Amino acid sequence: MAALMAGFGLYTHAIVRGIPASLAKEALRTSEAEVDVDKARGEHDAYVEVLKTRLGLDVVELPADESFPDCVFVEDAAVVCGDTALITRPGAESRRGETEAMKRALKALNLNVVEMTDENATLDGGDVLFTGREFFVGLSSRTNQRGAEILADAFKDYAVSTVPVLASLHLKSFCSMGGPGLIVIGSSEPAQKALKIMQQMSDHCYDKLTVPDDIAANCIYMNLPNKGHVLLHCTAEEFPESFKVFEKLKDYTLIPVSNMEKVKVDGALTCCSILINKKGSI
């Protein structure tokens, strides 16, 4: 598996976006939490700093747009794989406009941009899990079948399987890739059930790393030259039990990243960036 996944996690560029002040009050959320915008911006700056300085990625920083309170969560606006970028049609109507800036940024990177124009289709990038060999698309309140079909059309090389997401906002609200062939999964029942479905649907065998907290299962894996396996994950402060699990990973460069504020508006680590590999693409 690992051999087949060579190249998985290799990125050269990242796209991020600033946090508008409107996030505090207007950003969509599943809880009633109050968000401290300044704290959130602090977290986000640290996050971007890790990508830029610590990991050496070329980071494209899009300015925040006050009319799009959720615009910091760039992941939902596009799905990039190889040199193809699919501009999504976010499930939340208030977020549809976020894709414009994203589209320009991706085109500027010379990616092959595909747009989702079907008005019956919705897709949030947070529902898309790319394992290196295939896609899993969560069918959630934000993503529907048609959106998944369009994604499948955009990335014809890969199998695209659908996974029902019932208990959380996005598929990646409880899982993510922790390495080649390694799925990090939350321990909640819905998360475990979703994992089973993914395993059943796949021709490939994935290892799993189960963490106690669902949201902690959302981490960012990279495989960078001279740095090897890199994992951005939750902090001990936020999820102490899950943190211990990550700590046990060997041969990883583990980078805890705080996400205390953004998580209040359902933002996870992967939500805040789009990772792109320009070198590897043909």
Added chain:
Amino acid sequence: MTTEVGSETEVKEKAEESADQPDQSEKATEETREVASAEGEEKGKEKEKEGKGISKFLPTWLKKQKSLSQTSPTKDTALKEEAISVEKQEEEGPAPEVNGLADEVPEKEAVKSEQLKEKEEKPHSKASTDTEPAKEEKVDESVEKSPEETKETTEGQGVEEEKKEQEGEVQGEGEGGGGGGEEGQTSIFQSPLRLVRKTKMKLVVCHVTLLDGTDFSCEVEKRAKGQFLFFKVCEHLNLLEKDYFGLTYKDNHEQTSWLDPMKEIKRQIRSNNWQFAFNVKFYPPDPSLLTEDITRYLLCLQLREDVASGRLPCSFVTHALLGSYTLQAEFGDYEPDQPRPVDFMSQLNFAPSQNKEMEEKILELHKSHRGMTPAQADAQFLENAKKLSMYGVDLHHAKDSEGVDIMLGVCANGLLVYKDRLRINRFAWPKILKISYKRNNFYIKIRPGETEQFESTVGFKLQNHRSAKRLWKVCVENHSFFRLNTPEPPTKPRFLTLGSKFRYSGRTQAQTRTASSLIDRPAPSFERTSSKRISRSLDGAPMISITEAGRDSAENGREHRLDDSKSPLRVHVDNIYDHDKTQDEVLKHQASISQLKRSFMEAPPPSPPQTNQWEKRLTSSPATAVRVQQQQVVSEPHAEAAAAAAPAAADCTISDTKESAKTAEVEIEETVVIQEVSKATKPGLVTVTTGSPASAPTDQETREQEVTVQEEVAVPKDAKAAKQESVSSESESEEEAEYHPNVSVSLSHTQIPEEKEEEEEEEEEEEVEDKENEDETAEPNMLAPDVSSHQAETSHPAEDISGGVVESQKEDMKKNAENEKEGRETEDSTDDLMMTPEETPNGVALSEEAVTGLAAHVGEEPEPRMNGEPRPQVICCSEPPVVKTEMVTISDTFAAQKTEIATKEVPIVHTETKTITYEAAQLDGTGDGEPGVLMTAQTITSESLCTTTTTHITKTLKGGLSETRIEKRIVITGDCDIDHDKALAQAIKEAKEQHPDMSVTRVVVHKETELAEEEED
């Protein structure tokens, strides 16, 4: 014989009331028979003209019989006359008749000529090998064996085979890549029969579109099996790792199907379109593991076509990358100095949506491949292609339980379910307990999950039953190839049978890898051709040429035409020789049988409660999945069998009716049972007796026709040589079949309990059948011939006993080797493998000699039948010595006019049962009424699209005489326009052809017609 007679009478009681000399006439001497036949012939002709339906054809085979007996040199003239007369008949008769007779004419002449040549020639390689009979010929052995043997043999052995084949091919493959001269001699024993085949020489030119778009033409004997043509193509391609490939053809419905290597080509294509395509059948998941570059090259060609046609979807980038490797492989390094013509790229076909941008990208990438050899470029191509998600996925259109269009994809790992382009479910092979289809429904039984208690059955609806069957077969084959170490052993001597008995006959991937790892030859050189592939559609104008040795062109033309007129449904009678061969195999298998887990037919879900009840669970929620209990089914067939047995004549064919009523589908079924008995006595008179067993009317909704033909062969033999064979042919439902994807022992030691239970159930059922058979025979000495192979595990006492007998018989056989043309000696496999899908109509044919046949029915869709009118028919066997009695019982005299029925919307239920028995007068041999000692018994089943044939061969030693009885049971399932009479005639004719030295002693036609009309979707 007497034994037979006795029991026959018992069984038949009613049937034979009218018959004056029912069974005793069997032993008539050859001479008598000849005379009789000669006389009968004339009368037969006359009657034929008048007769309708089946009766018309009967004379045909009678004549044939004559002709065969006349085979002696002195009677050449007679033969000619006969042939002529036959021709006349053909001309006179209605179309159906013509069909039935079509093949005979040539054969008779062939017989003539054969006699002249008989001893001089060595196997006329081509002709002989091509024929089905070739199977038994040792020359062919390797070819035939390879599939079979592989099952039993270890991998190492498989390798040997491979070598053999190679040798064979090198040698001159006229022999069909056969294995070596070693076996050449055995042919001597079989010479007479062989020669018949040989001289037949009906050659057909096959056109095979190769992967590079070129056309390869070669002549094959008209009755050649798919395998022969396939090997010819592989030889032409210089391909050794051939197990990944196969031949396809387009059926009458323009559907592409795989040519079954083990079955006659002619019976599969069902049209005179001898047009095929050579394709990759199993896409190796890791092409780098292939041994030879030429294999990879061919795989590349297939994939290029797949990609260019859009069958294998891939992204722009992948298109470009694959295209660039293609350029590198075909044209070498990019040469900046010699720019290609402007339209060079656009002439090459890389992608369905090829554009300038892509071509530029391809060229750009091509530059980066500088220095790469063609083989390396191919390898890179494959490395990228294999990662594509749809690589090796064979898609089939279907609907889910809610009628939503989906696609079912069969691949190396299992079954994938797609909706549009999304994968919505996946069933890995280990998850699947059983695969079955019934009518147009396709079912898979899923192993219960960790938290689930019960297995669930998921159903899909295919477009029609053909689609369902095609999908089912593909599943069986893919599972076997990729999942098993060795192919699932054929449950019986038969390895490949359709319907429920169909199994993959080739090597598994594991085997072919082992075999190819031993390939030791310098890498063959081959030319890579341009990607400018020509259209490879199969639907080109049929270019068929049939050449028949020794026939003038006019005749050829006629032959051709006649063939054409043959309805899609043909009766398929298995070749005895094939069986012999299979018997050999069986013996070999026996050692390993015990350890091989057999999966056999299990009744498909009794009746999918409603067609719409089958469902698929994408998320696999057990609750919603339809659970089908399989046990119910078991009892039904038996009950019916029992019921039918009583009324039926000596040959009882019992068919179980399906629950067609519920579905309101019209099922037309026909069963033909042909029994041939060869006695070691003197030639006997041919007597035709007609018994009228009022066969048990089956379901009202089914329409069946069962025909039992008994042939008795009067072949002078040494008293010592005791030989009895009984062949019962069984046909099975065309509409349903099952397959238990058990992993062979080596692979899976973990058979889940459920599976075992199922098998047990099945075994129980089979045992019941056996009991019935035994009861019928009721002879102490008789060994129950029907020991299903899977029962081998339970080991029947009978087997052991018979085994001993067999040995002794073998010795005798050796001594009398010459006398025994059949040369089936050795393979007296006592176990009879009869597998019946529980659910499907199980028919049990019981004859005195414990000949059992299974009648299966092939239910087909409610399409109008052309013939098969249930009207009572006058039987035209008017040969003096022949006593024929006919009893026709028609419960419902509704003259079904197929066309009308078909068009009717309202379900029509019509039941008609007719049983006609034709019996030859028998010379009473030594021990009438005496059972004799059963030497061997075997059952072979073969199947063609619409018919299934079960051949049951028993050899009995009676009072110093060996008697071989072959009973063939043929079930003809009516499809749209099946001429049942024609089919029957064809079956009889073929039976005769196959056993020219045997006489037909009895033909029992059991016709059950039940019609319920329903519109097919």
